[in-house]
Amino acid sequence: xxxxxxxxxxFGFMERIRRPSINRLNPFVxxxxxxxxxxxxxxxxxxxxxxxxMGYNSPGGKKLSFFVAMDYTFFKDLELPVVIFDPATQIxxxxxxxxxxxxxxxxxxxxxxxxxxxxxxxxxxNLLQFLVNGTGNVASQHMDMFTGRATLSNGFxxxxxxxxxxNIDYQSRQPQSLQGVNNAxxxxxxxxxxxxxxxxxxxxxxxxxxxxxxxxxVTTTTGTDYYQVNDSQVYFRYVSFNLNYNFGKLxxxxxxxxxxxxxxxxxxxxx
Numbered sequence: 001x002x003x004x005x006x007x008x009x010x011f012g013f014m015e016r017i018r019r020p021s022i023n024r025l026n027p028f029v030x031x032x033x034x035x036x037x038x039x040x041x042x043x044x045x046x047x048x049x050x051x052x053x054m055g056y057n058s059p060g061g062k063k064l065s066f067f068v069a070m071d072y073t074f075f076k077d078l079e080l081p082v083v084i085f086d087p088a089t090q091i092x093x094x095x096x097x098x099x100x101x102x103x104x105x106x107x108x109x110x111x112x113x114x115x116x117x118x119x120x121x122x123x124x125x126n127l128l129q130f131l132v133n134g135t136g137n138v139a140s141q142h143m144d145m146f147t148g149r150a151t152l153s154n155g156f157x158x159x160x161x162x163x164x165x166x167n168i169d170y171q172s173r174q175p176q177s178l179q180g181v182n183n184a185x186x187x188x189x190x191x192x193x194x195x196x197x198x199x200x201x202x203x204x205x206x207x208x209x210x211x212x213x214x215x216x217x218v219t220t221t222t223g224t225d226y227y228q229v230n231d232s233q234v235y236f237r238y239v240s241f242n243l244n245y246n247f248g249k250l251x252x253x254x255x256x257x258x259x260x261x262x263x264x265x266x267x268x269x270x271x
């Protein structure tokens with residue numbers, strides 16, 4: 001609903017299908033590590049996700065604009081990893097089951113502020129309260145977890161075609177399943193851009209996570225009779241360079257083929 005001051009209020013309901021990825025369906029049993037066995041489950045079922053959202057867009061102006069929204073997502077029989085430890089054999093088995101029901105309450109925001117012509121700052125993020133209960137083999141498990149993510153972006157438009165961006169991102173711990181949680185981390189990046197030929201040739205360079213060479217990705221999994229920690233160290237710092245050249249001009253828009261497959265309903269990764 002639009003208002004006279006160009007602000008607006010939005011309310012919507014969405015229902016969509018989430019289907020398990022091929023990795024989660026694959027029945028192959030991986031015994032490369034005999035103490036930690038993993039396998040998929042070809043009997044997994046697609047899940048219907050329901051979402052109700054309401055949001056508000058500010059009128060907008062030359063300096064300040066913002067968007068805020070709240071939503072509620074609910075589902076049943078969501079497919080998630082299941083970790084089972086056998087104390088007799090000391091073997092840990094990971095598979096997947098449609099074993100979760102419940103939902104989450106979320107808050108999303110996006111704030112943009114430009115105090116002067118050459119500088120713009122934006123802050124966007126989301127907060128989410130998970131309220132999920134387990135069924136089947138994890139009926140005793142439940143998740144009552146608060147998570148969030150925020151990104152602070154700073155943009156500088158300088159003279160003679162120069163510009164720079166400084167971004168800082170924080171992600172809190174995230175659930176991987178009813179039993180597993182991934183650790184929190186910070187991420188940062190600095191990029192510098194130069195327009196060599198107006199509207200034609202651009203060169204840019206960026207350094208990501210300049211103060212952190214490695215990141216420890218830690219997943220903690222707990223059960224009724226075990227506690228497991230998976231700690232992987234990955235490269236986090238890297239440098240990139242780009243050269244872009246725009247040439248020619250289309251007389252009309254490219255007509256894209258309307259047929260195709262978009263696999264944006266596949267579940268995987270974190271919850």
